[in-house]
Amino acid sequence: MIREREIIARLRRIATDPAARGLLDDAALLGDLVITHDSIAEGVHFLPFDPPASVGWKLVAVNLSDLAAKGATPAAALLSLTIAGDGKWEAEFIDGIEAACACYGLPLIGGDTIAIPTGAPRVLGMTAIGKAGANVPGRDGGQAGDRLWLAGFVGDSASGLAQLKLDRDARGPLVEIYRRPVPLLAAGQAIAPHATAMLDISDGLLIDALRLAEASGCVAAIDLGALNLSREFIGERGDSLEARLFAATGGDDYALLAALPPRIDPSTLNLPEAMTMACIGPLQPGPAALKLSYRGEAVAPPETLGHEHDGQSAAPMVDRP
């Protein structure tokens, strides 16, 4: 068995061009363009009974979130579309693509549409291109002494997904956030000029924080008590350590995690008014690692820090209806 992580390691050895940034980032930097590609597969990244328009929205949003984490301004997108049936699903899917592209000013400029056998899991991809700002933070520039800041909430999406796994007709704000995440473009653009490192939380705060720590060669010391949790999340799952670990490992958040020098006070940045930013701990010197605490006590990191890309993710999220 060749695991996903070995395949990615192999690709990294091929991707030697500086624009690739060692494939250690979610986006490439080609001249003044930030370029990213994200794919999603039916039954793995979305539920077969998710409304198709929400899947289209999400595909745009997850790509824009990668641009947000680089502080880039959306410029263009290419859509990779499969048609796996009578085309009705795909027509509604495109409604969601269109709505999200219009909402975030992302022109659709190309792509490819191919037919696949009826009943095959749909695989949908988008290449998003953004104009880079003056600084394009990677994952690897964090310095011991920097502070880790979290923009946006974690846990809402995983909580909504958990509701849907119990009841496919579940409704409410958490389900809505799972289905229609909001890319934090304005926040990313405001933070990027000052960030030594930044990424978006797609796989889970803890695993993404560890990746930042590993790429930057330092320790990420995270106070779980400092995480931003939404009122809706707390209403659903409470505010215990267990709930906070769930929020920190659930993924699909599209919050931003940034390392900022201690002199930077995010409240002085030009952030959107409603944006919640929390300092969740420092980067510390030492071999790359993750240290957790809660109410002043050390907490052992959970066995699973998030979605680990280890090939296990191929298990369907739910049985197909």
Add this chain to the structure above:
Amino acid sequence: MIREREIIARLRRIATDPAARGLLDDAALLGDLVITHDSIAEGVHFLPFDPPASVGWKLVAVNLSDLAAKGATPAAALLSLTIAGDGKWEAEFIDGIEAACACYGLPLIGGDTIAIPTGAPRVLGMTAIGKAGANVPGRDGGQAGDRLWLAGFVGDSASGLAQLKLDRDARGPLVEIYRRPVPLLAAGQAIAPHATAMLDISDGLLIDALRLAEASGCVAAIDLGALNLSREFIGERGDSLEARLFAATGGDDYALLAALPPRIDPSTLNLPEAMTMACIGPLQPGPAALKLSYRGEAVAPPETLGHEHDGQSAAPMVDRP
């Protein structure tokens, strides 16, 4: 049933940005970059028993062929990879990606790797980015009076595929061309500055010529007797009208079809030495149409002009082993 062509028509209505060129081209033009995305699916665009490295090669080649048709110089690529099993197939597939990228100087700078359920048809995509030359021919600039020139052979690939359908262990130059097409980058770069329209023959010469005629608003009058056929093709299928219609509708050729003003003599261009170019007929005034002839006699266009993107293509090419 919503057919593939309706889905594409819908996407065209969304893609209003000038960079999209109305999605009437195989590539977008963003600033001085030509950007294309092609996807291929197992059982539809390649055979489940095709050597994985040849599939990787082909994915790179079909994308580079789109750049060739715009006269662009390869600059960067992003790979969209699914893993649908133990990863061995994908590791060999990447060998082919690496070989083709090295051969054509295409740096791999990013992409996405996702796991899909074991046994699901693989869907593989690539976004290729090229530097535009001074002229980036679309499909729509052809003028009545221009001549249509075909660079490269048609029919070899379809002939190789036909051999494989009869015998999955078939070998030889035609099978090799089906599996490892050669993008005509140097020819494209030499022709593009003079071409009023150009595209690559991916779906079949006749259907692609009709698309050029439709986009340009004129008649494509093609002399089937003038098509370039390789010695290997003639050895396999002969040189009858039937063989020529097979070659003109088979697709997967990655030859280039260019409209050139009559004053341009391609033999004076800086073409690669071995490149075969043939004038296959004029563009004529009149409502968009395709007119065929052979040895001075009119020939009725065949019912199927090539691969029509009508949703019928989802039928597996062969039964899965």
